[in-house]
Amino acid sequence: VEASIPEPLREAWRKYSAHEFTNKDEFERELVRHIETTLARSLYNCDELAAYSGTALAFRDRLIIEWNRTQQRQTFTDQKRVYYLSLEFLMGRALDNAMLNVGMKDAAREGLQDLGFRIEDVIGQEHDAALGNGGLGRLAACFLDSLATLNYPAWGYGLRYRYGIFKQEIVNGYQMEVPDYWLDNNPWEFPRHDITVDIKFYGQVKKKQDENGKLVASWEEGETVQAVAYDVPIPGYGTKTTNNLRLWSSKASSGEFDFQKFNAGDYESAVADQQSAETISAVLYPNDNLERGKELRLKQQYFWCAASLYDIVRRFKKTKRAWSEFPDQVAIQLNDTHPTLAIVEMQRILIDIEGLEWDEAWNIVTKTFGYTNHTVLPEALEKWSVPLMQNLLPRHLQIIYDINLYFLQSVEKQFPNDREILSRVSIIEESHPKMVRMAYIAIIGSHKVNGVAELHSDLLKSTLFKDFVDIYGVDRFTNVTNGVTPRRWLHQANPALSSLIAEKLGGHEFLTDLTLLDKLEAFVDDKDFRRKWAHIKSDNKLRLARLIKDTTGYTVNPESLFDIQVKRIHEYKRQQLNIFGVIHRYLKIKGMSAAERKKVVPRVSIFGGKAAPGYWMAKTIIHLINKVAAVVNNDSDVGDLLKVIFIEDYNVSKAEIICPASDISEHISTAGTEGSGTSNMKFVLNGGLIIGTCDGANIEITREIGDQNIFLFGNLAEDVEDLRHRHFYGDFQLDPALEKVFKAIKDNMFGDAGDFSALTASIEEHGDYYLVSDDFHSYVTTQEMVDEAFLNKEEWLAKSITSVARMGFFSTDRVINEYADSIWNVEPLAVKD
Numbered sequence: 128v129e130a131s132i133p134e135p136l137r138e139a140w141r142k143y144s145a146h147e148f149t150n151k152d153e154f155e156r157e158l159v160r161h162i163e164t165t166l167a168r169s170l171y172n173c174d175e176l177a178a179y180s181g182t183a184l185a186f187r188d189r190l191i192i193e194w195n196r197t198q199q200r201q202t203f204t205d206q207k208r209v210y211y212l213s214l215e216f217l218m219g220r221a222l223d224n225a226m227l228n229v230g231m232k233d234a235a236r237e238g239l240q241d242l243g244f245r246i247e248d249v250i251g252q253e254h255d256a257a258l259g260n261g262g263l264g265r266l267a268a269c270f271l272d273s274l275a276t277l278n279y280p281a282w283g284y285g286l287r288y289r290y291g292i293f294k295q296e297i298v299n300g301y302q303m304e305v306p307d308y309w310l311d312n313n314p315w316e317f318p319r320h321d322i323t324v325d326i327k328f329y330g331q332v333k334k335k336q337d338e339n340g341k342l343v344a345s346w347e348e349g350e351t352v353q354a355v356a357y358d359v360p361i362p363g364y365g366t367k368t369t370n371n372l373r374l375w376s377s378k379a380s381s382g383e384f385d386f387q388k389f390n391a392g393d394y395e396s397a398v399a400d401q402q403s404a405e406t407i408s409a410v411l412y413p414n415d416n417l418e419r420g421k422e423l424r425l426k427q428q429y430f431w432c433a434a435s436l437y438d439i440v441r442r443f444k445k446t447k448r449a450w451s452e453f454p455d456q457v458a459i460q461l462n463d464t465h466p467t468l469a470i471v472e473m474q475r476i477l478i479d480i481e482g483l484e485w486d487e488a489w490n491i492v493t494k495t496f497g498y499t500n501h502t503v504l505p506e507a508l509e510k511w512s513v514p515l516m517q518n519l520l521p522r523h524l525q526i527i528y529d530i531n532l533y534f535l536q537s538v539e540k541q542f543p544n545d546r547e548i549l550s551r552v553s554i555i556e557e558s559h560p561k562m563v564r565m566a567y568i569a570i571i572g573s574h575k576v577n578g579v580a581e582l583h584s585d586l587l588k589s590t591l592f593k594d595f596v597d598i599y600g601v602d603r604f605t606n607v608t609n610g611v612t613p614r615r616w617l618h619q620a621n622p623a624l625s626s627l628i629a630e631k632l633g634g635h636e637f638l639t640d641l642t643l644l645d646k647l648e649a650f651v652d653d654k655d656f657r658r659k660w661a662h663i664k665s666d667n668k669l670r671l672a673r674l675i676k677d678t679t680g681y682t683v684n685p686e687s688l689f690d691i692q693v694k695r696i697h698e699y700k701r702q703q704l705n706i707f708g709v710i711h712r713y714l715k716i717k718g719m720s721a722a723e724r725k726k727v728v729p730r731v732s733i734f735g736g737k738a739a740p741g742y743w744m745a746k747t748i749i750h751l752i753n754k755v756a757a758v759v760n761n762d763s764d765v766g767d768l769l770k771v772i773f774i775e776d777y778n779v780s781k782a783e784i785i786c787p788a789s790d791i792s793e794h795i796s797t798a799g800t801e802g803s804g805t806s807n808m809k810f811v812l813n814g815g816l817i818i819g820t821c822d823g824a825n826i827e828i829t830r831e832i833g834d835q836n837i838f839l840f841g842n843l844a845e846d847v848e849d850l851r852h853r854h855f856y857g858d859f860q861l862d863p864a865l866e867k868v869f870k871a872i873k874d875n876m877f878g879d880a881g882d883f884s885a886l887t888a889s890i891e892e893h894g895d896y897y898l899v900s901d902d903f904h905s906y907v908t909t910q911e912m913v914d915e916a917f918l919n920k921e922e923w924l925a926k927s928i929t930s931v932a933r934m935g936f937f938s939t940d941r942v943i944n945e946y947a948d949s950i951w952n953v954e955p956l957a958v959k960d
């Protein structure tokens with residue numbers, strides 16, 4: 128390609144091609160240029176928002192220069208690429224990350240200062256990109272950071288929602304949802320109006336003869352919607368690699384159909400069609416670990432899968448390789464089952480459009496795809512009704528039936544005397560209506576299936592996917608324990624700690640090789656180091672105390688023990704256990720003498736997180752937390768001994784302030800329910816200790832940091848089923864301390880008891896599915912051990928330092944290298960300067 132362009136032309140392009148700014152003065156020049164020309168502002172009317180926009184545009188220019196070069200490099204070398212398909216990318220803010228990743232934050236700070244701005248205020252103007260619900264979406268964002276940092280040729284594919292996750296407001300203690308319109312003036316995306324794909328829905332399947340007389344299926348008529356690409360540059364840390372996140376936006380196809388309507392004077396209906404097309408990418412479904420089976424959600428899934436695959440296939444076809452080489456060029460990872468239709472769509476492209484034989488096509492498909500499962504919760508497992516799919520995607524349903532037929536035939540051969548297994552593993556559940564089990568398609572259509580922590584992967588093999596282990600052998604199933612990117616969750620969120628560590632280790636190399644943190648253990652007795660470490664934690668607590676004051680009006684004493692639980696609100700995550708524990712503590716303090724109160728360790732219990740708008744029990748838990756806060760925080764008799772805070776609208780940028788400020792954080796899900804958890808890692812990486820159950824990655828965190836450095840409690844996963852069974856048959860005794868808590872609630876201590884009756888009844892009367900009562904005693908006594916341990920400041924500090932030193936395993940860099948080796952078989956693409 129390069130050689131076909133005449134030298135003089137190339138010379139002219141080289142001469143005038145854009146250059147990155149490399150120092151403060153050049154940055155300032157770019158900033159002022161953007162403010163004056165792109166934004167049409169001046170010295171006299173440049174507010175903080177304009178300063179943010181100008182800074183973002185200057186950095187965006189830098190990223191896009193490297194983005195172009197990266198894409199050219201990847202195209203020329205033409206090696207295998209990774210495509211990460213995720214319905215959620217919870218990116219948070221981009222500017223601070225871009226500054227740190229390209230190593231120009233200091234230059235930006237000084238440049239902004241010259242022009243009269245504080246960099247923190249400027250960074251604070253950015254609206255979070257909140258295209259995700261929780262763990263799954265944030266993991267995708269951390270993966271993109273590591274993929275770029277490690278120089279993997281990789282693209283993310285997602286949806287460009289007009290509305291991300293809703294903004295949460297707390298009104299009279301209740302959660303209210305406010306739409307999050309975030310796209311105005313978003314400098315981080317590049318619309319590609321030239322990159323569009325027409326996506327079809329509905330219609331019928333006809334059998335036709337092709338030119339060789341072979342009978343082929345043809346999907347005809349139906350409606351089409353256009354997918355338009357929007358690209359977001361993803362810079363790696365300390366590397367020139369800048370990868371791409373491609374988000375699809377929906378709009379009406381500019382087909383004749385619309386023109387006919389316009390011409391026929393049917394203006395209103397033409398506009399309505401347009402709006403209905405735009406609805407597809409309008410809003411992120413706000414459910415975490417819950418699937419509702421709505422048609423529009425299935426439309427979103429197909430729209431995004433089909434557009435992404437068209438794009439991937441188009442890129443592959445440019446190389447003129449044989450189809451058999453597709454899996455050598457392309458690895459596609461499914462982030463949970465949401466993109467499972469990509470498997471079906473790929474098979475459709477190969478057999479219906481490219482004319483391959485079924486077996487040859489299917490072999491290519493299975494070698495290409497990998498599937499990551501993120502949850503064992505039954506309510507989160509995707510099933511789509513057959514009639515719904517028949518109507519929306521008639522050809523895909525046929526292909527699903529064929530996949531199922533061939534699969535069941537092979538199972539029957541393998542287990543000739545076992546009728547039961549066929550109905551258990553069938554993709555089609557024989558219910559009314561029949562349902563398509565998406566996880567089964569994902570397993571059958573992939574060469575590797577992985578869970579996100581050891582316990583979770585073991586549970587998949589021994590329960591949910593047991594039959595498939597018998598069928599395919601255990602090698603198809605693997606574990607890749609989650610991590611977090613240390614760039615955002617240490618360096619960006621906790622710059623002071625990052626510099627202190629760098630000072631001791633002789634540089635910031637630990638940010639790209641987190642195992643180097645182990646060298647910190649040598650300084651655990653270093654007095655000066657310990658003093659600085661403690662000081663940084665205090666400062667971070669002060670920073671959070673200011674956020675709390677600004678957002679809730681409550682004043683908290685930063686000397687208190689900060690106990691934090693921030694994550695989506697869900698019964699399985701058991702924020703109710705936490706708030707019942709807080710009530711227990713409150714009642715205890717109320718009953719104490721003055722002398723006893725002197726011994727109480729002052730504590731601030733901090734909560735944050737969103738409930739799915741239709742999840743009433745989760746909303747009730749939020750309501751209870753806020754009512755308890757109102758009573759406790761205004762009880763002068765208790766004062767600083769206990770404060771309860773609910774931080775409104777928990778999101779990525781608030782997490783960056785919250786995670787560095789914990790003394791202890793809570794990861795207390797019913798054993799066996801949390802896939803991994805990743806906030807546990809963020810808190811420990813920032814020097815907080817944790818209280819948790821033997822669940823998800825808590826188990827591996829314990830193995831790494833040592834069981835003397837973590838507060839574990841509660842029943843084990845292996846005992847959960849038996850306990851539930853016993854409850855079901857009436858063998859249930861409410862824990863006596865919990866009974867007192869319930870009595871206080873029922874005596875209207877926190878407002879109208881009726882507001883909380885569903886919550887207490889779920890435990891007392893309806894079987895306590897999440898084992899709150901079973902774990903209550905163990906939880907409360909473990910919290911007492913936390914108090915005790917916190918009194919010994921020196922030992923607590925040693926635990927904090929030692930834990931951080933042993934967190935090297937939990938970087939997404941390690942995670943991505945594991946995926947690359949064991950699932951994708953891809954190599955990084957070295958960048959020459």
Ligand code: OAK
Binds near residue numbers: 417463801803804
């Ligand atoms: C969201 C929607 C559907 C299914 C799963 C999720 C989800 O967010 N799962 C979470 O994924 C995280 C990343 O792997 C895990 O750390 C969490 O434990 C898991 O709940």
